């Protein structure tokens with residue numbers, strides 16, 4: 001913690017204020033639209049709008065307004081090259097070269113594309129290895145890809161069990177890497193508990209057994225640094241609307257390790273063409289020799305445009321500093337929770353060690369659904385609820401202050417002490 005704060009009560013509001021004063025990323029808060037009447041702790045589900053993301057969207061709209069079809073090749077951000085431009089801007093966040101990334105599709109569609117490409121059952125190697133805690137959409141995609149190959153997902157999709165319902169043990173995953181496994185798909189950071197898996201170790205163990213491995217980076221990209229190429233990850237996919245603040249339904253991304261460039265995409269479309277060849281309109285597919293080959297159809301330009309401004313902020317703030325603050329502010333939140341909310345039925349459901357923790361804090365409570373409702377409606381804190389008993393709180397380093405965290409814990413305490421949650425039914429709402 002900060003030196004001149006030695007005499008301060010670590011749990012005081014003044015201490016939080018001083019942490020904000022010493023926060024070298026504090027100025028980035030002004031880059032965002034922050035509702036002054038509430039505290040946003042849901043940036044792990046939908047990140048907030050930044051002024052630069054708004055501006056880049058307006059710039060792209062302006063190109064459409066003034067240039068029409070010429071916007072594809074002219075203007076500030078020619079649309080024909082936008083996926084590649086954004087890939088180059090994203091590459092440092094995942095430890096890749098620009099040509100190993102492409103901004104395209106949606107998370108689930110990208111997973112379909114990558115499995116359609118890399119799942120090649122042969123002999124007894126016919127199974128896909130996943131885990132029982134992964135996000136449902138990933139599991140649905142894997143099940144449907146297995147069915148397309150004529151396999152029964154109940155037999156061919158192995159889901160590594162969690163010992164405690166929260167975390168996965170790398171040893172258990174490695175033990176499940178048998179000679180029957182063709183492909184592995186795992187989350188980088190688990191969406192409920194926020195556990196960060198050891199991607200380097202898992203990739204090495206998979207490769208030692210002749211298995212390809214890919215990661216879902218939805219809850220990790222923009223929150224932790226990655227070294228996909230150095231770790232020799234085969235492929236990865238992620239959304240850009242959580243920590244990367246590209247807006248609801250913002251176009252997603254994928255990574256394909258350079259060693260696989262040239263492999264025929266499972267799902268081909270003309271935007272996967274070599275850029276010089278695409279408009280020759282031949283019926284022979286000349287694929288790009290980059291991750292661009294995995295694009296399918298026309299990019300969703302308006303859903304990509306906010307990412308331009310947003311990624312500029314990441315380049316300036318740097319992932320290293322963002323991770324440093326994220327670790328510090330989540331630790332601060334955990335300390336406050338332990339101090340203020342002990343004996344109230346809460347369990348900390350995220351890893352406490354820095355090297356195993358993603359960007360959010362996961363609090364478990366049997367009344368979690370209605371505690372979230374009371375927090376939102378009565379205390380103007382925006383958390384999110386994940387069934388059956390999880391309150392996720394994400395102090396996002398670009399725009400969350402230490403004072404926000406202090407307030408959140410105080411208001412959560414009020415909800416509990418005054419039993420404000422009893423005014424609500426303990427059931428989830430439609431989205432959270």
Ligand SMILES: Cc1ncc(COP(=O)(O)O)c(C=O)c1O
Nearest residue numbers: 106107108135137191216218239
């Ligand atoms: C871990 C994870 N995977 C996949 C998805 C699905 O993403 P999409 O709806 O953008 O396809 C999400 C979020 O919705 C997610 O959190």
Ligand SMILES: Nc1c(O)cccc1C(=O)C[C@H](N)C(=O)O
Nearest residue numbers: 044045046135191218249386431
């Ligand atoms: N993708 C979402 C959506 O379309 C609507 C509401 C929420 C989401 C989310 O991203 C939820 C998020 N993946 C989660 O971790 O729960």
